[in-house]
Amino acid sequence: MKEIMLGNNAIARGAYEAGTKVAVGYPGTPSTEIMQAVRQYEGIYSEWSVNEKVAMDVAIGACLGGIRTMVVMKHAGLNVASDPFYPISFMGVNGGLVLVCSDDVGAVSSPTEQDTRIYAKLFHIPMLEPSDSQEAKDFVALAFDISERFDTPVFLRTTNGVSHSMGIVALGDRVEKRQPVFDKSSPKFRPQGGVHPTVMHQNVHDRLKRLEDYANEAEVNRIEWGDRRIGIITSGTPYQYLKELLPEASFLKLGLTYPLAGALIRHFADQVEEVLVIEELEPFLEEQISAMGIPVKGSELRPAVGALSVEILSERLKDLLTKFGKSLPERRPPLPGLIIRFPTLCAGCPHLAVYYAVRAVQKKNKDREIVIMGDIGCYSLGIAAPHNMLSCAFAMGSGISAAHGLSHALPENAGKTILAYIGDSTFLHAGMPALLNAMYNQSDITVILADNRTTAMTGGQEHAGTGVTLTGDVHGPARIPDIIASLGVRDIHQVDPYDYKATRKAIEAAIDFKGVSIVMATGACRMFPAKIKEEPFRVVSERCTGCGMCLSIYCPALILSGEKTGKGKPKVKIDPFICVGCSFCSQVCPADAIGSR
Amino acid sequence: MENSTKNILIVGVGGQGVILASNAVSEIAMAKGFDVKKNESHGQSQRGGTVPSHVRYGQKVYAPVIARGEADIVLAFEELEGLRFANFLKPNGKMILNRQRIYPPRVSSGMDTYPEDIPKTLRDHGIDVVEVDALQMADKMGNALVVSTILLGVLSKYLEFSSEEWKEVIGQLVPEKHRSVNLDAFEAGRAI
Numbered sequence A: 001m002k003e004i005m006l007g008n009n010a011i012a013r014g015a016y017e018a019g020t021k022v023a024v025g026y027p028g029t030p031s032t033e034i035m036q037a038v039r040q041y042e043g044i045y046s047e048w049s050v051n052e053k054v055a056m057d058v059a060i061g062a063c064l065g066g067i068r069t070m071v072v073m074k075h076a077g078l079n080v081a082s083d084p085f086y087p088i089s090f091m092g093v094n095g096g097l098v099l100v101c102s103d104d105v106g107a108v109s110s111p112t113e114q115d116t117r118i119y120a121k122l123f124h125i126p127m128l129e130p131s132d133s134q135e136a137k138d139f140v141a142l143a144f145d146i147s148e149r150f151d152t153p154v155f156l157r158t159t160n161g162v163s164h165s166m167g168i169v170a171l172g173d174r175v176e177k178r179q180p181v182f183d184k185s186s187p188k189f190r191p192q193g194g195v196h197p198t199v200m201h202q203n204v205h206d207r208l209k210r211l212e213d214y215a216n217e218a219e220v221n222r223i224e225w226g227d228r229r230i231g232i233i234t235s236g237t238p239y240q241y242l243k244e245l246l247p248e249a250s251f252l253k254l255g256l257t258y259p260l261a262g263a264l265i266r267h268f269a270d271q272v273e274e275v276l277v278i279e280e281l282e283p284f285l286e287e288q289i290s291a292m293g294i295p296v297k298g299s300e301l302r303p304a305v306g307a308l309s310v311e312i313l314s315e316r317l318k319d320l321l322t323k324f325g326k327s328l329p330e331r332r333p334p335l336p337g338l339i340i341r342f343p344t345l346c347a348g349c350p351h352l353a354v355y356y357a358v359r360a361v362q363k364k365n366k367d368r369e370i371v372i373m374g375d376i377g378c379y380s381l382g383i384a385a386p387h388n389m390l391s392c393a394f395a396m397g398s399g400i401s402a403a404h405g406l407s408h409a410l411p412e413n414a415g416k417t418i419l420a421y422i423g424d425s426t427f428l429h430a431g432m433p434a435l436l437n438a439m440y441n442q443s444d445i446t447v448i449l450a451d452n453r454t455t456a457m458t459g460g461q462e463h464a465g466t467g468v469t470l471t472g473d474v475h476g477p478a479r480i481p482d483i484i485a486s487l488g489v490r491d492i493h494q495v496d497p498y499d500y501k502a503t504r505k506a507i508e509a510a511i512d513f514k515g516v517s518i519v520m521a522t523g524a525c526r527m528f529p530a531k532i533k534e535e536p537f538r539v540v541s542e543r544c545t546g547c548g549m550c551l552s553i554y555c556p557a558l559i560l561s562g563e564k565t566g567k568g569k570p571k572v573k574i575d576p577f578i579c580v581g582c583s584f585c586s587q588v589c590p591a592d593a594i595g596s597r
Numbered sequence B: 001m002e003n004s005t006k007n008i009l010i011v012g013v014g015g016q017g018v019i020l021a022s023n024a025v026s027e028i029a030m031a032k033g034f035d036v037k038k039n040e041s042h043g044q045s046q047r048g049g050t051v052p053s054h055v056r057y058g059q060k061v062y063a064p065v066i067a068r069g070e071a072d073i074v075l076a077f078e079e080l081e082g083l084r085f086a087n088f089l090k091p092n093g094k095m096i097l098n099r100q101r102i103y104p105p106r107v108s109s110g111m112d113t114y115p116e117d118i119p120k121t122l123r124d125h126g127i128d129v130v131e132v133d134a135l136q137m138a139d140k141m142g143n144a145l146v147v148s149t150i151l152l153g154v155l156s157k158y159l160e161f162s163s164e165e166w167k168e169v170i171g172q173l174v175p176e177k178h179r180s181v182n183l184d185a186f187e188a189g190r191a192i
Helices: A007-017 A034-038 A054-062 A077-093 A116-124 A133-152 A195-217 A236-245 A263-270 A284-291 A308-315 A318-323 A350-364 A380-385 A398-409 A412-413 A424-440 A480-486 A502-513 A585-587 B018-029 B079-088 B116-126 B136-142 B144-156 B162-174 B178-190
Strands: A002-006 A022-023 A043-046 A067-073 A097-105 A154-159 A165-170 A219-225 A227-234 A249-254 A256-258 A273-279 A369-373 A417-423 A446-451 A490-493 A516-523 A558-564 A570-574 B006-013 B035-040 B049-056 B071-075 B089-098 B128-132
Touching: A002 A007, A002 A133, A002 B018, A007 A034, A007 A097, A007 A133, A007 A154, A007 A165, A022 A054, A022 B049, A034 A043, A034 A067, A054 A067, A054 A077, A054 A097, A054 A412, A067 A077, A077 A097, A077 A116, A077 A165, A077 A195, A097 A133, A097 A398, A097 B079, A116 A154, A116 A256, A116 A284, A116 A490, A133 A154, A133 A165, A133 A195, A133 B128, A165 A424, A195 A398, A219 A263, A227 A236, A227 A263, A236 A249, A263 A585, A308 A318, A308 B018, A350 A369, A350 A380, A350 A446, A350 A502, A350 A516, A350 A585, A350 B089, A369 A398, A380 A417, A398 A417, A398 A424, A412 A417, A417 A424, A424 A446, A424 A480, A446 A480, A446 A502, A480 A490, A480 A516, A502 A585, A502 B049, A516 B018, A516 B178, B006 B079, B018 B089, B018 B144, B018 B162, B049 B079, B071 B144, B089 B116, B089 B144, B116 B128, B136 B178, B144 B162, B144 B178, B162 B178
Parallel strands: A022 A043, A022 A067, A067 A097, A097 A154, A227 A249, A227 A273, A369 A417, A417 A446, A446 A516, A490 A516, B006 B071, B071 B089, B089 B128
Antiparallel strands: A002 A165, A165 B035, A219 A249, A558 A570, B006 B049, B035 B049
């Protein structure tokens, strides 16, 4: 049985076939679809944990219980989860433990671009890198086998190129190899109690040596002999690009990219005239291979940032390709007149309403400059034009603490009013300790907590605040207002963001408060988990004065009608297909020109 | 690079049905025994952004993304997106252009200008354009949602698979209750 599968879905299938019993994760592009596909399989307990560190802890507990466990996240999430991941490398596993981490190479939907391969070295753990959907599936079972054979967590690392590409996958059956066993008195999992950490550290180094021997024999590291004038060492999607460009070359395709197969690499390098090491982002393979004393070329032939492609490599390797008689297709420039279609906040998005209210408050209070430290979510789009609302947004839950820190950097806040802006899922992920810290240390900031009842940016995943789990079980949601109050916040303003006046007043009152104040704006996302579309509003053209106030909401439903006022100002209309009937623009319009009928 | 791989780039705006169309091409190619790779950007597509879906099939396909200058066909669900990806075509490639315009917010609010007469610009640059007004055709059929299947019908004229093979795949991809209108829509597109 064959199926065309997304790389991420193939990983989920691989987890199913390998007999995985527990799978946990937190959403993040480009990894999100893995958990959404895992939940559909029988025999796997799966959950969205509240953050990646928690997911890692849950996974470690399940692994200690003797079953096969997978934990899934994006590159930034691995930074969050790295604390507990380090000791599990020292302790070793009971049931197999596989970490799947997808790097957003090219920063398609991330504030950073990061090469997580370096973690494999830091953690002293083996790393597998698939090149397509079939390998993505197959490598999961292999990862579990290596994990149990070598008593180590295993890192299955992908990039967007694998996670978000589709290819044909041959499906297999589920094989359950492990039964739960837990010896509560085992010294193995008690650093400082059973075994001293330095002894564990030595074990880890010995384990790496055995893994290197294995790497030299592993089928996933394979030589494809071709023309021996050039030997290319590569892995992941770069392998696909190079096979496309120069299939005649000799290839050493590495599936197990840490620890490196030293003997195999030497054997390959000895038999080719020139060795190229082509990889994305950091020179991870190249530095190690160079350190083995093998002369290689690599970094000078490729960009060090962004995703590689056939096109980029064809330019960079032009001399080599010419040597092999290849003619490159003409790469034509873009045609004239092109404009960019920027991603936008959706029509009727509650963030548009809150942002508009903040700008209105700023206009009324010219004596103090409102500064917003942002966070990670759809509202991160507010960091760019036309919104330009956020002064920064860099990591999950970081805005509140950054605002607190900034408030101490500026003397008497230097005429500035410092705000933090955070969404519900992000607040529950890492914002809670930040708020606790701000309270504990008597900060003077205002937090706008925009609760849209979902994890919108990654496609509307449930979270603790909605009370619905990954598998659809419904229970009592975590009550964010109660959490805030229990942390000691006194000045709390709960508003409906679509009530313009109330939101504006709440923000004004909150910034006047000395101490930590919170404006909690609760309005459901209009896209997720289900589309909310009410009767569209419309502009009464005779009344429109062309003032442009409504256009500065930046709602995609508000567009120029093509008509002009007597004074030549462009009038506005509402696209009824896009408008979701939130009513916000009708409250903003000073001419009372927007109505629901 | 010269090889036998067929490169079909399907582009549009989120919500237009680009993915349904590229899924159909992938499925039919796999059913006929070809290797298939497909790629589209995830994450931002639901935010009104551009949606390019790359489909490649052949004896053995390596890269999942089509390089600039190597597409056999660009099927554009929207005019601006057709203009954007026109330079992905091979010199003798073909553009199937749906005559639909979806204004980006910056155009609607007067910050940008939507390019005029895109079919003419394409032809002035030597591109072989097949124009289709699939939205109007879909409206006539009483179902605006079949735009994607109409365009698939047009695309099918330029690929090697038979009408029956296409209909079987479309039948599998759309829900039972929409099956007959989609098959009609496919026929209408193929008849152009």
